Amino acid sequence: MEYIDMHSHMTSRTTDCYYQMALTGCVAVSEPGFWMGWDRSSASGFDDYFRSLTDFEPTRAAQYSIKHVTWLCMNPKEADDRKMSRQVLALIPKYLDRPNVMGIGEFGLNLVTRNEVETFKDHVDLALEHNQMMLIHTPHLEDKYKGTRNIVETLLRYDKVDPKRVAIDHAEEHTMDMILTNGFVAGITLYPLTKVSLGRAVDMIEIFGRDHGDRIYVASACDWGPSIPVAMPQFMMEMRRRGHPESLIRKIVFENPVKFLSQSNKFQLPERRNKSSLLAAWSEQPSPATAAKP
Amino acid sequence: MNSVSGTCPLTLLQQVDEYFIENRNRVLEIAAFLDRLDRAPDPVRGDAFSDFRMEAFRKALAALAGETSSRVNQIQEIFSDPTTEPLEKLTRKSARGAYEPQKQEAK
Numbered sequence: 192m193e194y195i196d197m198h199s200h201m202t203s204r205t206t207d208c209y210y211q212m213a214l215t216g217c218v219a220v221s222e223p224g225f226w227m228g229w230d231r232s233s234a235s236g237f238d239d240y241f242r243s244l245t246d247f248e249p250t251r252a253a254q255y256s257i258k259h260v261t262w263l264c265m266n267p268k269e270a271d272d273r274k275m276s277r278q279v280l281a282l283i284p285k286y287l288d289r290p291n292v293m294g295i296g297e298f299g300l301n302l303v304t305r306n307e308v309e310t311f312k313d314h315v316d317l318a319l320e321h322n323q324m325m326l327i328h329t330p331h332l333e334d335k336y337k338g339t340r341n342i343v344e345t346l347l348r349y350d351k352v353d354p355k356r357v358a359i360d361h362a363e364e365h366t367m368d369m370i371l372t373n374g375f376v377a378g379i380t381l382y383p384l385t386k387v388s389l390g391r392a393v394d395m396i397e398i399f400g401r402d403h404g405d406r407i408y409v410a411s412a413c414d415w416g417p418s419i420p421v422a423m424p425q426f427m428m429e430m431r432r433r434g435h436p437e438s439l440i441r442k443i444v445f446e447n448p449v450k451f452l453s454q455s456n457k458f459q460l461p462e463r464r465n466k467s468s469l470l471a472a473w474s475e476q477p478s479p480a481t482a483a484k485p
Numbered sequence: 486m487n488s489v490s491g492t493c494p495l496t497l498l499q500q501v502d503e504y505f506i507e508n509r510n511r512v513l514e515i516a517a518f519l520d521r522l523d524r525a526p527d528p529v530r531g532d533a534f535s536d537f538r539m540e541a542f543r544k545a546l547a548a549l550a551g552e553t554s555s556r557v558n559q560i561q562e563i564f565s566d567p568t569t570e571p572l573e574k575l576t577r578k579s580a581r582g583a584y585e586p587q588k589q590e591a592k
Contacts, residue, residue, distance in 0.1 A: 271575040302580070303571050303572060304572045330580065364558055365558055
């Protein structure tokens with residue numbers, strides 16, 4: 192079954208991950224700007240990062256017929272630094288016309304500090320000024336409920352925010368309702384150890400899908416930490432194990448992402464190549480030793 | 486019957502048949518974790534052991550044994566920060582999994 196991974200930090204993954212994703216049906220990945228696991232020393236590091244997200248990664252993905260789309264922001268882990276946040280936000284407008292940029296994201300909150308909240312509002316202002324969609328990170332673990340509530344309440348104060356153009360990500364059982372009942376799109380991200388499991392993701396589809404099934408998606412959230420780039424097909428398998436029909440699985444992993452992303456007129460699905468051509472593309476990749484030679 | 490009854494296609498018995506063994510294992514994993522704490526070189530029992538994460542963990546275990554159909558939400562609430570005001574300053578980089586009341590209130 193074809194699927195779109197709405198949240199995958201391919202910058203942190205090898206080309207083999209693209210290959211595995213393509214072989215399991217992935218036709219598009221959505222890569223939000225994020226924290227690389229360490230703080231940048233200056234805003235210029237973000238300039239190179241944004242260039243990579245809008246140039247290098249779509250080229251790498253295209254080798255496997257995967258459409259790569261991206262979102263740009265100052266990530267929540269570094270957003271408490273107000274000075275650097277302003278510098279990074281000033282860099283973003285020049286990238287907004289790039290063909291794979293869907294909007295501003297994944298900005299949001301980390302530990303819910305006053306500085307983070309101010310940087311969050313700066314991002315909303317930037318998105319509204321440039322008529323961009325938004326992809327929003329919610330805090331993890333004990334900070335999730337407080338942070339998500341702050342995010343939702345802040346967004347609702349903006350008359351011009353259209354909730355169906357805003358995805359609020361890393362939703363869990365205790366935050367799904369406030370996201371969905373206020374009209375936003377809810378993203379569920381899968382983690383092998385520390386956060387939402389396959390089973391709990393399916394539970395949330397069962398509980399919230401009846402009333403809001405057209406505004407929920409699931410993603411791998413693969414990055415540099417413990418994560419699985421093919422978590423999406425694992426989720427699909429768990430849906431089948433529970434007895435859910437193929438039509439519902441396709442809605443969550445493909446149709447809903449297409450519906451959300453298609454609100455950007457830049458979003459287009461790639462023409463699929465068959466698996467033999469994918470294998471050929473993989474075998475044509477230079478080995479690390481070959482690539483290192485001048 | 487609550488409002489979400491029937492949202493899982495599997496019957497009760499089908500769910501038990503399909504998922505009992507892996508959840509049996511999860512219960513044993515938690516038991517083994519607690520036993521491992523008791524085998525630490527510095528075992529301290531009862532109230533003297535006051536790590537905020539383990540206090541929340543034990544409350545979560547009590548909720549787990551409850552009869553309600555919203556155990557996940559109860560446990561999410563136990564682990565969550567109940568405050569609403571943003572922090573004045575960033576004091577660390579990452580979440581720790583449970584809310585630490587005393588330290589937060591002292592800020």
